[in-house]
Amino acid sequence: MEDAVRVRAGPLKDFCVRVFTKMGVPEEDARITADVLVTADLRGIDSHGVARLRRYVNGLRSGMMVARPEVKVVAETPATALIDAGAGLGQPVSYRAMKRAIEKALDVGAGFVTVRNSNHYGIAGYYAMMALEHDCIGISMTNAAVLVVPTFGRDAMLGTNPIAVAAPAGEERPFVLDMATSTVPRGKLEVYHRLEKPIPLGWATDETGQPTTDPGRVLENFKKRAGGGLLPLGGAGELLGGHKGYGLALWVDIFCAVLSGAAYADLVYPKTPDGKPLPSKIGHFFGAWRVDAFRPLEEFKAAMDDLQRRLKNAPKAEGQTRIYIHGEKEFEEAERRSREGIPLNPKVAADLRAIAEELGVEYDLE
């Protein structure tokens, strides 16, 4: 990271907004999408931040993502709704779906919205965290293109299908669990591959379905769709609970896709016969529970603080100095990066400059 340019969140967001609006995305949708991306960068989840801007630009160009989609509420009850995203960007429809879930929670105690016909929505935690300012607990899940092998299977049949849950606290920070249901994301293999390091057994399998320590082989197999892939949380087989991670991934597929009418199981980004990308038909699931529908808010927050303190103050394993609460590392990183700027990897910075040039939008980040 020594060569990384440091940029402020504000100008980085503004740059993304210029890019998206230039691509025909309405101003408000562009602002939402930019905020989701830069929030990932602030929280240290670089893989889901502006490093992905190129993919969205390509998606909008190719027609895989629609800049001005026709978004429809397909079904609705007091506590639920189903939205068709019209193949638009994942972020604006997800932001609005989560808002609707929160409104329902404020109204009847709990609210849930599924979304179909969508695209990559960024970090799952963003939407779950939207519940916090309304004193609700939030949940967000999405399915994704296949990378993960089911227990005893040979081929990738499921996405890394993340689950995020956010719960407010009082003086302590909110609890923000934001986890892929695979042991690691694909990006982790890319890092080890670049460093020419073997990966631990339990991360991925080769094309025969056996655990492997060779990240290059797994990445090569992905490209060729030759079999193998990432392992679910718990690793290969059932000995260390791999069937549980597989079950969590399947749960996400059911809630995001079977319940909404999105693509599932062996979701791949489809193409026309002549290679033109088609909408990815990804599905999402959002929900909110109003805390004080169950229990007075101040009691809940005091108990959340106490829970966190008990864990943080508990004795540590030999050689360890700290027990973390989920989200804590990311909140600390966001504070650091708000102060010091977001480090832009030189390759990412070059990519942003290239996008600016291609589209003829101003690049003012360096």
Next chain:
Amino acid sequence: MEDAVRVRAGPLKDFCVRVFTKMGVPEEDARITADVLVTADLRGIDSHGVARLRRYVNGLRSGMMVARPEVKVVAETPATALIDAGAGLGQPVSYRAMKRAIEKALDVGAGFVTVRNSNHYGIAGYYAMMALEHDCIGISMTNAAVLVVPTFGRDAMLGTNPIAVAAPAGEERPFVLDMATSTVPRGKLEVYHRLEKPIPLGWATDETGQPTTDPGRVLENFKKRAGGGLLPLGGAGELLGGHKGYGLALWVDIFCAVLSGAAYADLVYPKTPDGKPLPSKIGHFFGAWRVDAFRPLEEFKAAMDDLQRRLKNAPKAEGQTRIYIHGEKEFEEAERRSREGIPLNPKVAADLRAIAEELGVEYDLE
């Protein structure tokens, strides 16, 4: 299992009902509790079936569990409720809480009920599966006495905190995920200890917080509360995702206990100064989503069938012959045991005979 007596589910349930009613439990509550226990035995989850009858009898005797509790609805909205179980058996209040969640789902699309001041509720999957006959998706979670060590911690601070999710299908069986958020339950260590086999690294830690292969040491440490315990799904540290299993356990604690006002974090079965057990103050969380609030039921069921078939028919890893859907093994076991009877371990059978004798109820199982 060669010496196991085989008994029919019906007479086994009737026996449990006699035991519970003799202990002062109302007939209907006794029937519900018996059904939850014997359903576990039918499904092959022997650790949560009648093998636990002794613990419930002891709990009712000691006053830890109240036979005729005062159950109160503390708070309610169209989609939510909070119930105080009055320190009664976990099963009857959980059955009624889940029924209420389903009624709310049928009414407004989704429903959620938390329960506080309860006791061990048996298998999490039982309640999630109650949603199936109403064409709802069900969820059930419970916290439990501490056995699980948080990532980087030395001492057990969380229960095995299971999550169960059940979703209906058409011609295929329902999806029933029912998983502890630890890598394995404590019972698994007891089995390895009896067989004098080392446990795999990733199951448990010793009293210093280091992973261990010695199940006897872990079990001994539990007794002495000397530190160490079961590892969360993903194992020790963060390399294989142990922080994710820890996060799932924490999620369950928040939903079951922080949201309801039950005990959390280092939940231990409390006692009076002179050693008399006090109510365990366990908490549960139940929920249901009505499928057709989102999507026509027949479409959902057809997609559930298709999802399952795609997974089951997918290529297998070398040396494997079958990819399972969650719940499938248990449904097959329940069919087998309905036909052939439930195998009662001789020690369990002896225990049931002893209970019958102590209470003066008829024992007609052998």
